[in-house]
Amino acid sequence: MASEKNNTQFVTVTSSGLPEVDGLYVPSTEPPKESESGTMSTLGYWNGMKAWDRADRKSERNPALSYSNSYKAWRLARIDGHLAYTIVNDDPLPTEGNAWDVYKKGVAPAPTIKVWEEDPREKPNVVFVLGGPGAGKGTMCELAMNQLGWKHLSAGDLLRAERKEGGDNAKLIEEFIEAGKIVPVTITVGLIKKAMTAIMEETGIVNFLVDGFPRSLENWAGWQEVFGAESAMPTMLFFECPLPVLEERIMGRAKYSGRSDDNVESLRKRFKTYKDETMPIVEVFREAGKVVDVDSSKPREEVWDLVKEKLAPWSNSSLLESPLTERSECLLGLRPWPKREKKE
Ligand SMILES: Nc1ncnc2c1ncn2[C@@H]1O[C@H](COP(=O)(O)OP(=O)(O)O)[C@@H](O)[C@H]1O
Numbered sequence: 001m002a003s004e005k006n007n008t009q010f011v012t013v014t015s016s017g018l019p020e021v022d023g024l025y026v027p028s029t030e031p032p033k034e035s036e037s038g039t040m041s042t043l044g045y046w047n048g049m050k051a052w053d054r055a056d057r058k059s060e061r062n063p064a065l066s067y068s069n070s071y072k073a074w075r076l077a078r079i080d081g082h083l084a085y086t087i088v089n090d091d092p093l094p095t096e097g098n099a100w101d102v103y104k105k106g107v108a109p110a111p112t113i114k115v116w117e118e119d120p121r122e123k124p125n126v127v128f129v130l131g132g133p134g135a136g137k138g139t140m141c142e143l144a145m146n147q148l149g150w151k152h153l154s155a156g157d158l159l160r161a162e163r164k165e166g167g168d169n170a171k172l173i174e175e176f177i178e179a180g181k182i183v184p185v186t187i188t189v190g191l192i193k194k195a196m197t198a199i200m201e202e203t204g205i206v207n208f209l210v211d212g213f214p215r216s217l218e219n220w221a222g223w224q225e226v227f228g229a230e231s232a233m234p235t236m237l238f239f240e241c242p243l244p245v246l247e248e249r250i251m252g253r254a255k256y257s258g259r260s261d262d263n264v265e266s267l268r269k270r271f272k273t274y275k276d277e278t279m280p281i282v283e284v285f286r287e288a289g290k291v292v293d294v295d296s297s298k299p300r301e302e303v304w305d306l307v308k309e310k311l312a313p314w315s316n317s318s319l320l321e322s323p324l325t326e327r328s329e330c331l332l333g334l335r336p337w338p339k340r341e342k343k344e
């Protein structure tokens with residue numbers, strides 16, 4: 001029985017007609033506990049459960065799932081105060097695919113209850129974007145966001161925003177960024193995960209371009225620790241661009257970026273870090289057949305055509321032919337930036 005090898009299961013309650021119970025999932029991280037009926041619940045299972053992903057996403061709720069020895073049935077109750085569900089099942093955990101009886105008060109139609117062995121929420125689809133400082137990663141990611149509806153998470157931008165917030169890590173982040181060094185991965189990956197979760201919950205979008213990460217073998221190990229070593233290895237768009245071109249672009253960007261590291265001295269340090277620490281991780285992805293090479297020294301439109309082609313399989317097909325937005329035209333250098341927004 002799957003339930004014996006995996007103590008984590010998920011319950012979804014859908015189509016109830018009551019928005020507040022739609023899409024309720026019930027995982028738990030509580031330690032093992034004995035329920036009133038004498039059933040031992042194990043780690044990751046029901047007792048002391050925390051409900052998440054309510055349709056209104058506003059509050060948590062603690063539905064009760066318990067095994068009734070007298071009725072020889074599982075019972076899920078207190079979902080919205082009006083509903084109770086039972087499933088007759090002799091297994092130690094209710095298994096997938098069994099039909100539940102639904103008892104309810106009120107006028108709303110009865111919901112559908114499902115038990116899942118796997119977390120049924122959609123997983124993020126991640127593409128990493130790497131390349132030297134100034135290679136054009138941010139520009140292309142923003143185009144993918146405008147034109148193809150991808151979400152762009154720049155590890156550097158997330159770190160800069162965290163620095164600006166002025167929390168406990170602000171000073172450390174500043175020191176690392178100015179020295180062109182790689183910030184400890186727990187900070188970076190924590191910020192990426194938090195941003196990703198918030199976006200998925202708010203928008204349902206799962207396509208993410210993670211830009212400027214992983215920058216080292218340690219970064220990649222940190223990612224796997226948080227997202228699970230078994231989670232799929234993302235495709236990596238690798239932007240290749242020679243140093244003199246990078247220098248020229250960064251000095252161009254320095255005129256408007258306001259970044260403390262957009263100067264020749266910091267750039268050289270960043271480039272050294274990139275060669276020494278980032279290239280080995282690119283090789284790991286290359287050996288796994290995950291690298292898509294992009295010659296980003298080419299003109300923007302050419303680079304964009306290639307990036308678009310590579311992202312097409314995951315993109316919404318109706319967007320692939322959509323005309324360029326004004327902002328995209330600016331990003332491609334086809335029209336000047338509006339006065340107040342000084343970009344090149
Ligand atoms: N293909 C390109 N040709 C010329 N300039 C480019 C190209 N791609 C980006 N740029 C410009 O180079 C600078 C650095 O690009 P950016 O996307 O910020 O790089 P990264 O995110 O890799 O550091 C920006 O001013 C951008 O407008």
Ligand SMILES: O=c1ccn([C@@H]2O[C@H](COP(=O)(O)OP(=O)(O)O)[C@@H](O)[C@H]2O)c(=O)[nH]1
Pocket residue numbers: 131132133134135137154155156157159176177178180181182183184188211212213214215219261270
């Ligand atoms: O995963 C990351 C991404 C960025 N950085 C830091 O943020 C700086 C700027 O990175 P970003 O990707 O924004 O800029 P780029 O170097 O591509 O211009 C780097 O030099 C690092 O100090 C980091 O430590 N870890």
